[in-house]
Amino acid sequence: MLNVSIYRYNPEVDSEPYMQDFKVDTQGKDVMVLDVLEKLKTEDPTLTFRRSCREGVCGSDGVNISGKNGLACITPLSEAVKGNKLVIRPLPGLPVIRDLVIDMSQFYAQYEKIQPYMINNNPAPAIERLQSPEERAKLDGLYECILCACCSTACPSFWWNPDKFIGPSGLLQAYRFLADSRDTATEERLANLDDPFSVFRCHGIMNCVQVCPKGLNPTKAIGHIRSMLIRSAT
């Protein structure tokens, strides 16, 4: 039997959060952490978490698994269990709504701040805008972000300044548009980021890189933005 400890908090019932212990029979199978949560929810329907695609592309089920942020649906027990114990907590640093469900408003607000959409005021051609495979390759490792918030909620700089520091996820997306040959708003985008907090609160701790379930590298993208900012200032 696997020992599972889960963060519980129902604002209508609990004066404060607590850890609840469960025992789960996994029949020795290396199932995913989400499978364990689903199994427990059949026994205790009050257990609350988000989930949708169950294959690591929708970004719903980011949680803190035995101390490390990740997606419950693609984290197998073999990676998450230590000493026959699995500990599941909400992603850290953002307010908890209930159990493993956090309030992601601040995370989304930072995403919206970077103008996460193509800006190109030139008249559009009758077909697609052309882009070479080399230009398109610059978007690889950027556009795949699923907004799960595993990175930003693992970032001490984001914990300190969630209202002012864009955070790794938002900055990865900022660079996704800066790097796109079809976008013409480079100057405007850089001007929006040019303050002591938005980008420069990144101290290269690289927790984001360590936890990203899609294997993306926000720190590298932030480095590119820094260089662009420095270049545009000189």
Added chain:
Amino acid sequence: MANIKTMSFDAVIVGGGGSGMRAALQLAQSGYKTAVITKVFPTRSHTVSAQGGITCAIASDDPNDQWQWHMYDTIKGSDYIGDQEAIEYMCQTGPEAIFELEHMGLPFSRTEEGRIYQRPFGGQSKDFGNGGQAARTCAAADRTGHALLHTLYQGNLKNETTFLNEWYAVDIVKNADNAVVGVVAINIETGETVYVKSKATVFATGGAGRIYASTTNAHICTGDGVGMALRAGFPVQDIEMWQFHPTGIHGAGTLVTEGCRGEGGYLINKDGERFMERYAPNAKDLAGRDVVARSMVLEILEGRGCGPDGDHVYLKLDHLGEDTLNAKLPGILELSRTFAHADPVKEPIPVVPTCHYMMGGIPTNVDGQALTIDKDGNDQVIEGFYACGEAACVSVHGANRLGGNSLLDLVVFGRASGMFIEKQLREGINLKEASEADIEAAMVGLNRINNSAGGEKASVLRAELQTIMQNYFGVFRRGDFMKEGIDKLNALRPRIENVALEDKSNAFNTARIEALELQNLFATAEATAIAAEGRTESRGAHAREDFQERDDENWLCHSVYFPESKTLGKRGVNFTLKTREAFEPKIRTY
């Protein structure tokens, strides 16, 4: 007593997937007050899981490609019960809709010429089936749905659409004229119930693959739109037509794109034989999905399945080489390693046909207006009510959808619905206000769940429902067996209506949502079962052992399921093309 909070909009879209956000974008751009009600944050919608691409004759791979060839393929793929007018509209308008997405920033893969990369998909041909395999599916690696959904969300942010994220639509509000004037919805975070009033209500609620035990669909695909429409007394069309995707990962159910076979992968049985050569000598592994799925099941039933239980076959990709796989199918490598514990670079992926797509749904015209059928058999527009995407049956997929056509459907008809509603709003929409009794009528189901005392757990009932559908209404179907399945559903109905909800709390109560979703799953499953038993022929995805032939004399038509009488009617298929003479039904071979 209906002292319920009301919010008013010009247009409300229920569902934040591809079709819903495309419709919302159109309306938000025109300045109308538009809201999207979505039970998950928009980029968590199931469109995100689409992999291989969006099929459209943009003439990149082949400069001489024609949308008419795509139209022919789609009509043939539908086994001739797709509405030709709708298919013509989709294939002709498609390129414009794709270029709009590209201009919005969708990161398509590219050719050396800088154009959008297109790959071959099943059922595609040049020159009306005479010119060999076409490559017509526009792709962003194997993450096209993700790229498309994020691009649409970004477009909506730019145009300041109102998002009611993590709100759940419970039921339709109808006025005294039987017109739709909004929905009752729950704010999941607070539990507050609100009447969301609207001049136009668009259902973009997606599919219901979760009626089956084994599905590629996300947990959220619970047929909410179909359930709500049926409870409001509106019919659904061709709901017996469920696509089983040939390549779901054995055991996990997760999708492996048809693009794998488009890029040169193929299926093998336990003897290592490329068996599709026997079933579809020309198209082989790129025959229609229904054809490939049935061939796989036959291989398994005849003892040539793989694995210790002989219950799956293999998808072989290693011969394509690591570089190609990394460039073209990176997401598949990830999924296979995670869920099949197989590295496609070195070994084949164990796959099995898995429930994937609902071809049927709420009948609509090409403008997205939802239809009902009057007692003389004529189409009647339901005022105020629209549907698009998988929830709708417009019908471009008929009895079998071609790969890559779902994304095109949702973009083209999300857009068409938006444009038509925009025009209606400009001309002025006057619908009677809902009375208190009208609003209360939409609260009945919710109140019953909220007042539940006793009953069984939603998870247990859901699993039973899924098992019945899997066993009695799968790839191959038989009348006596389906009757047994219907009896089992009848026995399950009162238990599902009486589902337990012990937790009555308000804050993010997912148990309440699951109890409500279960009602929609059941409604969709029941309609599927009755329609499947009623269609006494084999056509497209609907394969009956007791009626093995296509019966054009009696069934070259849509089925229409009426919820109040639980009976099946028929509706004519549209054979009127604007640009040429119609395509007459032919024997369908690949």
